[in-house]
Amino acid sequence: xxxxxxxxxxxxxxxxxxxxxxxxxxxxxxxxxxxxxxxxxxxxxxxxxxxxxxxxxxxxxxxxxxxxxxxxxxxxxxxxxxxxxxxxxxxxxxxxxxxxxxxxxxxxxxxxxxxxxxxxxxxxxxxxx
Amino acid sequence: xxxxxxxxxxxxxxxxxxxxxxxxxxxxxxxxxxxxxxxxxxxxxxxxxxxxxxxxxxxxxxxxxxxxxxxxxxxxxxxxxxxxxxxxxxxxxxxxxxxxxxxxxxxxxxxxxxxxxxxxxxxxxxxxx
DNA sequence: TCACTGGTGTTATGATATAACATATGTTAG
DNA sequence: CTAACATATGTTATATCATAACACCAGTGA
Numbered sequence: 001x002x003x004x005x006x007x008x009x010x011x012x013x014x015x016x017x018x019x020x021x022x023x024x025x026x027x028x029x030x031x032x033x034x035x036x037x038x039x040x041x042x043x044x045x046x047x048x049x050x051x052x053x054x055x056x057x058x059x060x061x062x063x064x065x066x067x068x069x070x071x072x073x074x075x076x077x078x079x080x081x082x083x084x085x086x087x088x089x090x091x092x093x094x095x096x097x098x099x100x101x102x103x104x105x106x107x108x109x110x111x112x113x114x115x116x117x118x119x120x121x122x123x124x125x126x127x128x129x
Numbered sequence: 130x131x132x133x134x135x136x137x138x139x140x141x142x143x144x145x146x147x148x149x150x151x152x153x154x155x156x157x158x159x160x161x162x163x164x165x166x167x168x169x170x171x172x173x174x175x176x177x178x179x180x181x182x183x184x185x186x187x188x189x190x191x192x193x194x195x196x197x198x199x200x201x202x203x204x205x206x207x208x209x210x211x212x213x214x215x216x217x218x219x220x221x222x223x224x225x226x227x228x229x230x231x232x233x234x235x236x237x238x239x240x241x242x243x244x245x246x247x248x249x250x251x252x253x254x255x256x257x258x
Numbered sequence: 259t260c261a262c263t264g265g266t267g268t269t270a271t272g273a274t275a276t277a278a279c280a281t282a283t284g285t286t287a288g
Numbered sequence: 289c290t291a292a293c294a295t296a297t298g299t300t301a302t303a304t305c306a307t308a309a310c311a312c313c314a315g316t317g318a
Contacts, residue, residue: 008296028273041299046275062192063248065274065305082233084242093240099232104211104251107229111222112256113213119192120249122233127241137265156305170268175306180265194274194305 007052013037014048015057015069023090024066061085061092063121068092080104080118086126093126136180142166143177144186144198152219153195190214190221192250197221209233209247215255222255 007015013034018025025033031045039045049067052058058067061083071094072081079096086092100120108115136144142163147154154162160174168174178196181187187196190212200223201210208225215221229249237244 010297026274042275043277044298047296062250063246082236084237084240084244086242087245093242095236095240097232097236100229100236103226103228103232104249107211107224107226108213108251108253111213111224113215113222113251113253115213115251115253116216117192117252118250120233121191121247122237122242122244123246124237124242124244139266171306172308173267176265 008048010039010044010048011051013039014045015052018058018067018069022092024061024064024068024085024092026066030067059083059094060119061121062119063123068094070094072096080120082120082122084122084124084126086129087123088125088129091126137177139168139173140177140180142168143174144181147187147196147198151221153190153193153197153214153221155195159196188212188223190250191248192252197223199223201225209249211249211251213251213253213255215258216252217254217258220255 014030017030017033027042027045027049030049031039031042034045049058049060053060053067057070059070059081060067064085068083071092079098080101082095082097082100084093084095104115104118107113143159146159146162156171156174156178159178160168160171163174178187178189182189182196186199188199188210189196193214197212208227209230211224211226211229213222213224233244233247236242
């Protein structure tokens with residue numbers, strides 16, 4: 001049922017880079033760090049990111065225009081995904097939560113709103129900071 | 130020029146413009162529409178927006194890099210504010226919800242995370258579309 | 259008066275993202 | 289096989305979003 005598509009070279013480079021850090025990265029930072037691997041233009045990174053995000057392997061943090069590798073074993077779950085972004089150390093915690101999902105589903109229903117994408121992002125200070 | 134409350138001229142221009150539409154606007158769209166009122170540079174708009182957002186009179190929609198006037202009578206409430214953004218007609222519905230706020234507060238507590246800002250945005254199709 | 263604060267105006271620049279077009283490669287139907 | 293199609297890629301240029309830096313001015317309070 002869950003088909004894992006094979007990644008192309010550029011997608012692999014981007015996902016590998018994101019997976020090896022615990023912090024989100026901007027598309028241009030990714031590009032800079034992948035120049036040694038032959039990437040030269042923003043579009044090469046953005047196209048790879050588009051695919052990875054569509055597959056759920058990478059998430060875009062809207063509030064900081066950056067990307068993180070999915071930390072979640074199964075991102076196909078129907079629970080809402082909440083990102084807690086530490087503004088001091090930059091680290092991001094990704095948590096799914098059924099209560100949030102239920103409350104949002106109820107709100108959407110009340111408005112006859114059909115949600116296709118959702119982003120829930122908290123910014124502040126993590127426990128270590 | 131009639132100033133609203135304690136707002137400056139530029140802040141008043143920006144808030145007026147945002148209040149007269151039911152759709153979010155980008156900073157540059159605001160600038161274009163306010164050129165007739167004497168605004169000439171992006172910073173004039175961004176500075177006004179910064180103040181208005183800090184006061185809670187305007188919200189920034191992170192996922193679409195746009196701004197909306199607050200639709201909420203009392204935005205000082207402690208409930209989480211959820212934005213439902215229709216990708217067809219562009220209209221935005223702003224709703225506060227205690228259940229969402231509680232669930233997010235519980236999650237943050239569990240991680241010892243201290244949230245300073247939060248953004249909750251659903252994108253999809255509204256009831257009319 | 260003088261320092262301080264906050265708003266304004268202006269030019270320049272930085273940061274994020276996509277358009278448009280050319281080329282290549284793999285898959286599939288005829 | 290090969291024509292048609294879909295998809296990935298490379299490249300240049302451009303669009304879109306946001307801030308840095310500096311100068312000026314007006315109000316406030318010691």
